[in-house]
Amino acid sequence: MLDPQVLRRDTEAIAAALKAQGYELDVPAFASLEEKRREIQEQTQNLQNERNTRSKEIGKAKGRGEDITELVAEVGNLGERLKDAEAGLKDVQDELQDIYVGIPNLTHESVPAGKDEEDNVEVRRWSEPRDLGFEPRDHVDIGEQLGLLDFEAASNLTGSRFVVLKGAMSRLHRALAQFMLDMHVTDHGYTEVYVPFLVNRNSLYGTGQLPKFEDDQFHADTESDYFLIPTAEVPVTNLVADSILEADELPLKFACHSPCFRREAGSYGKDTRGILRQHQFEKVELVQIVRPEDSYDALDELTSHAEAVLQRLELPYRTVVLCTGDIGFSAAKTFDIEVWVPGQQTYREISSCSNCEDFQARRMQARWRNPDASRPELVHTLNGSGVAVGRAMLAVIENYQQADGSVVIPDALRPYMGGTERIELA
RNA sequence: GGAGAGGUGGCAGAGUGGUCGAAUGCGGCGGUCUUGAAAACCGUUGACUCGAAAGGGUCCGGGGGUUCGAAUCCCUCCCUCUCCGCCA
Numbered sequence: 001m002l003d004p005q006v007l008r009r010d011t012e013a014i015a016a017a018l019k020a021q022g023y024e025l026d027v028p029a030f031a032s033l034e035e036k037r038r039e040i041q042e043q044t045q046n047l048q049n050e051r052n053t054r055s056k057e058i059g060k061a062k063g064r065g066e067d068i069t070e071l072v073a074e075v076g077n078l079g080e081r082l083k084d085a086e087a088g089l090k091d092v093q094d095e096l097q098d099i100y101v102g103i104p105n106l107t108h109e110s111v112p113a114g115k116d117e118e119d120n121v122e123v124r125r126w127s128e129p130r131d132l133g134f135e136p137r138d139h140v141d142i143g144e145q146l147g148l149l150d151f152e153a154a155s156n157l158t159g160s161r162f163v164v165l166k167g168a169m170s171r172l173h174r175a176l177a178q179f180m181l182d183m184h185v186t187d188h189g190y191t192e193v194y195v196p197f198l199v200n201r202n203s204l205y206g207t208g209q210l211p212k213f214e215d216d217q218f219h220a221d222t223e224s225d226y227f228l229i230p231t232a233e234v235p236v237t238n239l240v241a242d243s244i245l246e247a248d249e250l251p252l253k254f255a256c257h258s259p260c261f262r263r264e265a266g267s268y269g270k271d272t273r274g275i276l277r278q279h280q281f282e283k284v285e286l287v288q289i290v291r292p293e294d295s296y297d298a299l300d301e302l303t304s305h306a307e308a309v310l311q312r313l314e315l316p317y318r319t320v321v322l323c324t325g326d327i328g329f330s331a332a333k334t335f336d337i338e339v340w341v342p343g344q345q346t347y348r349e350i351s352s353c354s355n356c357e358d359f360q361a362r363r364m365q366a367r368w369r370n371p372d373a374s375r376p377e378l379v380h381t382l383n384g385s386g387v388a389v390g391r392a393m394l395a396v397i398e399n400y401q402q403a404d405g406s407v408v409i410p411d412a413l414r415p416y417m418g419g420t421e422r423i424e425l426a
Numbered sequence: 427g428g429a430g431a432g433g434u435g436g437c438a439g440a441g442u443g444g445u446c447g448a449a450u451g452c453g454g455c456g457g458u459c460u461u462g463a464a465a466a467c468c469g470u471u472g473a474c475u476c477g478a479a480a481g482g483g484u485c486c487g488g489g490g491g492u493u494c495g496a497a498u499c500c501c502u503c504c505c506u507c508u509c510c511g512c513c514a
Binding site: 038042044049057060071074078079244246365367369375376 | 444
């Protein structure tokens with residue numbers, strides 16, 4: 001959520017900035033609603049003031065043993081009028097709230113303007129795609145030939161966009177997750193956390209998925225009103241919801257391995273082949289809670305932590321900064337890391353690292369005690385995949401494929417694979 | 427699943443209809459004392475919000491109700507703890 005005070009004060013300027021990002025704010029409607037709110041709020045508070053004053057008088061009179069019937073009669077229907085005023089105020093506030101929670105974050109000045117992913121800007125590239133010396137196949141062909149990747153079994157069990165992994169492939173998947181998690185904890189200073197994979201509405205509201213993106217979520221159809229997490233960002237970032245952190249507690253750095261569940265509504269027919277876009281996938285997520293002045297350094301650091309995973313796996317990648325038209329709802333700036341996918345002869349997203357500044361913090365009321373400020377201030381929150389496990393497996397399979405259909409295990413993963421050096425046809 | 431207890435400020439914990447945004451302690455901050463520190467003592471110390479300001483208003487788990495007036499009474503939901511049962 002944007003700062004309501006700033007939005008009220010600089011409505012025109014912010015509306016213009018939002019428009020450049022593709023969001024239309026109805027300025028006259030917003031302004032008149034705010035004006036209405038102010039009026040009703042003033043009236044309501046005056047009534048409240050009167051009630052408080054008169055009730056105190058009655059209390060005092062009663063304490064002195066005086067007759068209070070006349071004083072009580074004077075109050076008349078104040079209570080009713082106050083109730084009406086409060087109800088009216090609540091209506092306007094709800095209406096305003098609906099507007100506020102639907103407005104996306106403002107992007108950082110360094111974010112390039114653009115319409116869609118075509119306008120994202122590459123900022124760096126690491127390593128070169130290998131020359132395999134033969135026509136690369138994609139992971140579906142390789143995995144199915146090895147008998148270790150089974151989409152048909154998954155569609156029988158559930159439906160489309162799921163997969164069953166077997167044997168060494170299943171272990172490779174697990175090895176990747178363990179490898180990444182260990183790396184972030186041991187080398188990068190993150191604290192490992194294990195969290196619920198079902199969350200309530202409030203948590204999804206805090207990170208910005210609700211109310212606007214409810215259709216993208218899997219809702220557990222029970223009386224408890226829970227949702228399957230679309231990313232560990234939701235439970236992990238919400239660890240600091242409704243809290244006031246001491247200055248010396250920051251930065252907080254959390255790493256979390258979790259499954260993620262996405263409806264993929266609106267992506268019909270997109271990436272239907274293979275494991276690129278599944279309803280269920282795993283991810284090692286990185287979350288940082290930092291002081292506002294540190295958040296852009298933290299974004300660079302967090303992004304480098306995700307990149308380090310690909311470097312250790314020796315997978316070629318490039319890093320792009322998302323343009324204003326492609327960036328997510330809650331982010332002020334996002335770097336996507338795209339790994340080389342030989343089967344498609346292109347780079348595909350494997351990690352997305354964002355600085356949300358105070359957008360999520362305001363929604364979830366996550367604050368810290370700035371010693372230089374008189375009051376608690378909002379923290380900045382960051383998150384990034386470090387990295388998506390299934391896509392990393394896809395990249396390993398395709399980049400390390402051999403002419404004979406086997407797959408060589410990257411050195412970094414061998415300790416996690418019981419020393420296995422190669423996955424081959426049994 | 428059954429029975430009971432309880433949710434109050436950063437923490438602990440009083441407060442059962444009125445001068446209570448809330449005693450007291452701890453913690454924090456400032457000071458006195460000290461070479462310095464500790465101890466002791468004194469003072470101070472919740473969050474949010476409207477407003478240019480003066481000054482208002484809101485908040486005692488969430489929501490609703492009773493009342494001139496609710497932390498306190500009623501309803502409802504959520505959560506925590508204890509005991510029993512069941513269970514990976």
